[in-house]
Every structure is written in structure tokens, then in C-alpha cells.
Amino acid sequence: MAAISREEVAHLAHLARLAVTEQELDTFAGQLDVILQAVARVGEVAAEDILPTSHAVPLTNVLRDDVVRPGLPREQVLAGAPDAAQGRFRVPRILDEEA
Amino acid sequence: MTDLTRLTAAELGRRVGAGEVSAEEVTRAHLDRIAAVDPRVHAFLHVDAEGALAAARAVDARRAAGGALGPLAGVPVAVKDVLVTCGSPTTCGSKILEGWVPPYDATIVERLRAAGLVMLGKTNMDEFAMGSSTEYSAYGPSCNPWDLGRIPGGSGGGSAAAVAAYEAPLAIGTDTGGSIRQPGAVTGTVGAKPTYGGTSRYGLVAFSSSLDTPGPCARTVLDAALLHAVIAGHDPRDSTSIPAPVPDVVGAARRGAGGDLAGVRLGLVTELGGDGAEPGVAAAVREALEALAKLGADVVEVSCPHFEYALPAYYLIAPSECSSNLARFDGVRYGLRTGDDGTRSLEEVMSLTREAGFGPEVKRRIILGTYALSAGYYDAYYGQAQKVRTLITRDFAAAFESVDVLVSPTTPFVAFPFGSRTSDPYQMYLADLFTIPSNLYGGPAISVPCGLSEGLPVGLQVMAPTMADDRMYQVGAALESVVGTLTPPAL
Numbered sequence: 001m002a003a004i005s006r007e008e009v010a011h012l013a014h015l016a017r018l019a020v021t022e023q024e025l026d027t028f029a030g031q032l033d034v035i036l037q038a039v040a041r042v043g044e045v046a047a048e049d050i051l052p053t054s055h056a057v058p059l060t061n062v063l064r065d066d067v068v069r070p071g072l073p074r075e076q077v078l079a080g081a082p083d084a085a086q087g088r089f090r091v092p093r094i095l096d097e098e099a
Numbered sequence: 100m101t102d103l104t105r106l107t108a109a110e111l112g113r114r115v116g117a118g119e120v121s122a123e124e125v126t127r128a129h130l131d132r133i134a135a136v137d138p139r140v141h142a143f144l145h146v147d148a149e150g151a152l153a154a155a156r157a158v159d160a161r162r163a164a165g166g167a168l169g170p171l172a173g174v175p176v177a178v179k180d181v182l183v184t185c186g187s188p189t190t191c192g193s194k195i196l197e198g199w200v201p202p203y204d205a206t207i208v209e210r211l212r213a214a215g216l217v218m219l220g221k222t223n224m225d226e227f228a229m230g231s232s233t234e235y236s237a238y239g240p241s242c243n244p245w246d247l248g249r250i251p252g253g254s255g256g257g258s259a260a261a262v263a264a265y266e267a268p269l270a271i272g273t274d275t276g277g278s279i280r281q282p283g284a285v286t287g288t289v290g291a292k293p294t295y296g297g298t299s300r301y302g303l304v305a306f307s308s309s310l311d312t313p314g315p316c317a318r319t320v321l322d323a324a325l326l327h328a329v330i331a332g333h334d335p336r337d338s339t340s341i342p343a344p345v346p347d348v349v350g351a352a353r354r355g356a357g358g359d360l361a362g363v364r365l366g367l368v369t370e371l372g373g374d375g376a377e378p379g380v381a382a383a384v385r386e387a388l389e390a391l392a393k394l395g396a397d398v399v400e401v402s403c404p405h406f407e408y409a410l411p412a413y414y415l416i417a418p419s420e421c422s423s424n425l426a427r428f429d430g431v432r433y434g435l436r437t438g439d440d441g442t443r444s445l446e447e448v449m450s451l452t453r454e455a456g457f458g459p460e461v462k463r464r465i466i467l468g469t470y471a472l473s474a475g476y477y478d479a480y481y482g483q484a485q486k487v488r489t490l491i492t493r494d495f496a497a498a499f500e501s502v503d504v505l506v507s508p509t510t511p512f513v514a515f516p517f518g519s520r521t522s523d524p525y526q527m528y529l530a531d532l533f534t535i536p537s538n539l540y541g542g543p544a545i546s547v548p549c550g551l552s553e554g555l556p557v558g559l560q561v562m563a564p565t566m567a568d569d570r571m572y573q574v575g576a577a578l579e580s581v582v583g584t585l586t587p588p589a590l
Contacts, residue, residue, distance in 0.1 A: 052485030056541025
């Protein structure tokens with residue numbers, strides 16, 4: 001049985017904000033199925049009582065002193081933006097007009 | 100006249116410091132070499148000749164004024180295009196960042212500049228460091244100087260190819276699952292992944308934050324150690340940076356070059372090798388271990404039973420982190436925006452931008468990571484992979500109770516021809532089979548040339564305990580004292 005269906009891939013692509021094509025869906029579904037069957041091998045390891053490792057460095061709560069530091073000038077930050085207006089990033093409308 | 104491009108970084112630094120050659124001459128020699136061979140090798144995505152010459156002249160001026168110079172002042176370096184460089188394009192090998200010019204420097208880049216190294220430009224890579232061949236670069240692959248029809252490894256194939264083709268004596272790479280070491284192995288160069296947290300990630304465009312580690316590429320172990328010493332050390336701007344002194348990697352490389360490994364215990368990992376490696380690779384590694392034993396090393400076999408699950412665990416953890424990290428490429432703050440014609444919503448524009456800007460491997464990994472992190476699958480995939488990571492770390496800890504370093508082939512196979520692994524992504528993933536365990540554990544590992552198989556380079560991997568980076572340089576330099584450096588055919 002396939003580990004992942006074409007429909008699931010389409011749903012995941014939507015969640016990840018990827019407007020994938022029909023052809024990509026065909027290709028990715030097959031490839032991801034192969035990959036998932038291979039990586040599912042992690043399930044063979046008995047690890048009920050094992051704590052997960054999220055990070056290799058045993059550091060926690062790394063904080064800096066609460067001191068104001070200069071940031072980048074606004075015009076430099078906006079210089080790389082696809083669109084900017086009035087000193088801000090400009091984006092397409094987020095809310096419908098009637099909302 | 101000496102061909103300056105053939106000298107080691109250590110020698111170039113010495114000559115510049117002694118006033119025997121100017122940094123400008125050294126830089127020009129490398130820019131000329133790039134102009135001559137890079138149309139065929141395609142190691143670089145961007146060459147900054149003007150910036151490099153200005154930096155070189157600044158080093159010469161400092162010397163003329165009697166200022167102190169570090170050991171690598173005036174030495175050229177190439178930088179993987181995943182580290183941000185103020186005023187110089189940074190693409191990560193992706194169309195989504197085409198034309199973007201960062202407003203700040205990565206910490207690593209700042210340290211290179213401060214030490215007087217001369218940045219020649221940015222090197223090619225698989226898109227967002229996902230790949231083992233540079234075939235996933237949106238700007239076309241780099242070629243292996245040993246055989247231009249074969250891959251130079253990846254993701255940092257551009258950095259390794261630049262060093263192997265004498266376009267730069269040094270380069271910076273980043274290693275998430277082997278992206279410094281595997282290119283080093285297949286191009287006959289040295290590539291080192293420092294201890295995770297030993298080199299700063301500030302300004303490194305994130306792929307898998309719990310694994311990404313910048314490190315040096317060079318033609319000799321000493322050169323790699325010298326570059327390591329420049330870039331390593333605590334950075335308060337990276338919260339996972341280790342606040343501890345950098346191990347004496349340069350001293351260790353010099354010690355190792357003396358060729359005495361008396362009392363050093365090497366553990367050949369049973370699970371990394373055997374049937375997993377090509378016969379020619381296994382043979383070259385066996386000969387290298389015999390050579391190391393003659394230098395006094397005690398070579399034993401060590402079993403790390405969970406290493407066989409490292410590749411599956413990695414290909415759940417890395418895509419999961421990637422799916423989260425790459426959410427920042429949304430067409431709002433930098434790079435590409437597609438489909439914003441005034442009729443589409445923000446969400447539609449984001450989806451079209453990401454569809455147009457990302458290549459197939461990045462999309463596959465984003466989808467895979469989204470799957471592994473989604474409700475219902477999280478425990479079976481991502482959660483279980485993190486537990487396997489714990490068990491792999493325990494395997495390392497147990498092994499290091501009886502040996503000083505672990506050794507294995509760096510890669511299962513030598514450089515493969517273009518196109519031979521792109522149709523089946525999992526076949527490409529197998530290139531990382533032997534390099535991934537050290538990433539999951541966080542310890543340092545180096546690839547050092549150990550011979551040829553069918554005329555192509557083979558690398559020996561030396562893995563050390565966390566913050567014992569000096570050990571891998573010592574063993575690597577000892578191997579180099581026997582094997583020597585490998586010289587590719589003339590381009």
C-alpha cells in the first residue's frame with residue numbers, strides 16, 4: 001500500500017503554500033512514497049522510554065542583556081523587498097473588501 | 100615564477116606576511132585562474148573582483164604601515180552562497196533569492212574580513228543546501244575538476260570544486276548532513292565539519308537549524324585548521340553557539356603532520372562501510388587504516404548499532420526543520436514575488452511565488468517535512484526520529500569510551516556522472532549515508548583524501564567527540580603525511 005496518496009500531497013502542498021502543478025503532483029506522490037517507506041524504518045527501533053533529542057548542544061535559556069542595540073536602517077531593510085510603500089513592506093490585500 | 104595558485108594557504112599567508120609577495124598579486128593570480136577555468140568548472144555564482152582587490156590592497160597597506168597581520172591575511176577565500184555577505188548577492192542557489200543583496204554580514208564573513216582574508220566571491224550549491232551533487236542548483240551544476248562529466252558533491256560542490264581547481268586555496272562550506280565532507284571526498288580535498296555550535300550560524304540562511312554547521316574547505320589539513328581557527332568561537336548572536344574556548348586545531352594539525360600516532364585509538368565503525376561502500380572505496384580506506392596503524396595508531400572495530408537508522412532519522416528531522424525555516428520565503432520581505440497583479444490575495448501570491456521560486460528538491464522536502472510534522476504522523480515520524488537521535492548520540496558516547504576517534508569512508512561511492520541519481524531522490528540521499536551520524540550527534544568530523552578508486556578521489560572520515568575537534572585534525576594530518584595531497588588532471 002502507498003504510504004502517501006496524490007490527494008494527501010496536494011493537501012500538504014496547500015498547507016505549505018506551494019501552488020504545485022498537476023504534473024508535479026504525479027511526480028512527487030511517487031517519489032515521496034518511496035522516501036516515506038524508507039524513512040519509516042525509524043519505527044523499527046524500540047524507543048518507548050527514550051527521551052527525544054531536539055538539539056545537540058546542552059544549552060538552555062540563552063538570553064542576552066536587556067540593552068538597546070541599533071538595528072538595521074529601515075531603508076536598507078526595505079531595499080531588498082519586492083514591494084515597499086510609505087516605509088513599510090507592501091503586500092496584496094489580506095481581507096476581502098466587504099469584510 | 101611560482102604559480103601562486105598552487106601554494107597552500109599557510110605558505111601564501113607566510114609570504115604575504117614576510118613581504119615576499121603582495122596580497123594584490125596573490126588575489127590577481129586567483130582571479131586570473133577563475134577567469135581561465137571557471138567557465139568549465141562553474142564553481143562560482145558571483146565573483147567580486149573589485150571587492151577582492153580592494154580587500155587585498157587594504158592588507159598590503161596595513162603591512163606597509165607596520166600593522167600586525169594574522170596567518171591568513173591576504174589569502175583568498177571563496178564563500179558558499181548560503182552565508183549572507185553585505186553588499187554582495189546571496190542566492191542560496193535558488194531563484195527565489197535571485198538578485199537579493201543582503202544588508203549585513205554573517206558572523207563567519209565578518210571574521211574572515213577581520214582576519215584579512217580576501218573574499219573572491221560566492222560559490223555554487225544545491226538549492227538551500229539540499230542535495231549531494233549541485234544538480235539542484237537553480238543556476239546549473241558545478242563540475243568535478245577530476246572529471247568534468249561528474250558531480251563535485253553537494254551541497255557545497257562549488258566550494259570544493261573551487262579549491263580542487265586551484266581557483267581558491269580556501270573556501271567556506273556548511274554541513275547539515277555532509278555538505279562539506281562529501282564534496283571534499285569526491286574532489287580530493289579536505290573538508291571539516293566543526294562541532295555543532297563551534298562555528299556561528301548567524302547570517303547562515305537556515306535549512307535545518309539543529310544540524311547546520313559552517314566549516315572550512317582546503318587542500319591540506321593544516322590549511323583547514325588555520326581557517327577553522329579564524330571562523331570558530333563563541334558568538335552571542337547565535338543562541339546555540341558554545342561559550343567555550345576553541346580547541347587548538349592548528350597545533351593538532353602540526354602535531355599530526357609529524358606522523359606520530361602512538362597510543363591513538365581509532366575505531367572503524369562496523370555499520371559504516373562493509374557492504375554499504377563500493378569495493379574501490381572500501382579498499383582505499385583499508386589501505387589508509389593500515390598506513391595509520393604503521394604510524395602507531397591502534398585500530399579496532401567498533402559497533403554503533405543505531406547508525407543504520409541515521410539516514411531515515413535525518414530525512415525526517417532535516418525536512419521537518421526545513422519546512423518551518425523556508426516559510427520565511429513568502430515574497431514579502433526579500434526576493435521574488437510572483438502573480439501580484441492586483442487581483443490575487445496574499446495567500447495566492449505567496450503560493451505562486453514559492454511555486455515559481457523553489458526547485459523540485461526543496462519542494463519535496465517542504466512537503467515531506469510538513470507531512471512528518473502534521474497531527475497524526477508527528478509521533479510516528481518526527482518524534483520517533485528524535486528518539487533515534489538520542490540513541491545515535493548514546494552510540495557515539497559508548498564508542499568514545501574505548502577509542503579516541505571513529506573512522507569510516509566519507510562516502511559510499513566516488514563522484515558519479517551527472518544525471519545518474521536525480522530521477523530517484525532516495526538514491527541521491529544515500530550519498531550522505533556515512534556523514535549523517537556526526538550531524539545528528541553534533542560532534543566534529545573531517546574528510547581527508549586517502550587515495551583513488553578508478554582514478555577518482557576517496558575520502559577517509561575521522562569523527563571526534565564534541566569539542567574535541569583537535570583530534571580529527573591530528574589524525575587527518577597524520578594520514579596526509581603518508582598519502583600526500585591529491586592533484587587532479589590539468590584543466
